[in-house]
Amino acid sequence: MALVAGRRRSAGAGAGIAHPERHYGGDPRLNRGDRPRDRPCPVPSRGGPLKASPAEQARLLDLQAIDQTLAHLEHRRRSLPEVAELADLAAQQQSVRSELVVAQTEASDIAREQDKLESDIDQVRQRMTRDQQRLDSGAITSAKDLESLQHEVGSLHKRQRDLEDVELEVMERLEEAEKKTTALGAEQSRLADAVEETERRRVAAHAAIDKDVEFAQRQRATVLPDIGQELLAYYEKLRSQLDGIAVVSIKQRRCDGCRLDLSATDVDRIRAAAEDEIIRCEECRRIQVRTAESGL
Numbered sequence: 220m221a222l223v224a225g226r227r228r229s230a231g232a233g234a235g236i237a238h239p240e241r242h243y244g245g246d247p248r249l250n251r252g253d254r255p256r257d258r259p260c261p262v263p264s265r266g267g268p269l270k271a272s273p274a275e276q277a278r279l280l281d282l283q284a285i286d287q288t289l290a291h292l293e294h295r296r297r298s299l300p301e302v303a304e305l306a307d308l309a310a311q312q313q314s315v316r317s318e319l320v321v322a323q324t325e326a327s328d329i330a331r332e333q334d335k336l337e338s339d340i341d342q343v344r345q346r347m348t349r350d351q352q353r354l355d356s357g358a359i360t361s362a363k364d365l366e367s368l369q370h371e372v373g374s375l376h377k378r379q380r381d382l383e384d385v386e387l388e389v390m391e392r393l394e395e396a397e398k399k400t401t402a403l404g405a406e407q408s409r410l411a412d413a414v415e416e417t418e419r420r421r422v423a424a425h426a427a428i429d430k431d432v433e434f435a436q437r438q439r440a441t442v443l444p445d446i447g448q449e450l451l452a453y454y455e456k457l458r459s460q461l462d463g464i465a466v467v468s469i470k471q472r473r474c475d476g477c478r479l480d481l482s483a484t485d486v487d488r489i490r491a492a493a494e495d496e497i498i499r500c501e502e503c504r505r506i507q508v509r510t511a512e513s514g515l
């Protein structure tokens with residue numbers, strides 16, 4: 220067990236309430252070595268040191284517990300798994316949207332290519348029909364012209380076959396591109412369903428948290444009237460300086476804030492203090508409330 224400035228650090232420190240070191244960070248005034256030891260810390264007030272009856276101090280402890288609950292609820296709201304899931308789904312939607320634009324552009328480019336081929340094939344067919352009609356009409360008598368026309372018909376046939384082969388290949392590509400577009404469209408609706416379902420779960424989780432928050436706030440409202448305005452303001456100020464925890468109890472001669480055992484001097488000082496005196500921890504600076512379990 221390490222000795223820290225004459226105090227024993229208790230085993231299990233850090234469980235529950237925040238570790239003391241966290242609160243010393245960056246604030247030289249709070250460094251153990253620099254701070255005068257075992258000096259009473261009067262709580263400032265306009266009309267002399269701030270006092271509070273044991274009952275009022277106990278209520279302050281209740282208020283702190285409720286505020287801790289509220290802080291945990293807000294943390295839970297921020298860290299709901301659904302929030303991360305929705306962010307992930309949104310990223311997937313974005314990526315599928317971009318892929319779909321690319322696939323659709325590709326499909327329409329190929330479709331245009333196919334249209335062009337079909338019109339080329341059509342022209343070849345028309346010309347072949349025209350040539351064939353001329354051949355069949357018997358109007359051409361010159362052997363040379365006949366041969367030339369027959370040669371042209373042969374070339375047109377070949378041209379048609381070539382174009383049809385290309386068209387076949389283009390049609391296959393178009394089919395692939397359309398398949399891809401359809402698959403991406405299906406992925407898009409699957410993602411939309413997932414978003415809807417996750418959003419429903421998020422809303423339900425929020426509603427459950429809202430209910431707990433409402434309950435805690437109702438409790439808070441019943442505690443507030445039992446605490447004086449000046450003490451309340453002091454509590455809020457301390458809370459903003461000490462990671463949200465301004466008031467702790469002393470449990471079995473140990474501060475429930477920094478989890479350090481009280482020194483003999485601390486015990487003497489606290490025992491000597493009037494019951495309505497507000498005591499603060501020499502280590503973590505929090506208000507220490509004496510309870511039946513304080514062991515004093």
Ligand SMILES: [Zn+2]
Binds near residue numbers: 479504
């Ligand atoms: Zn402490």
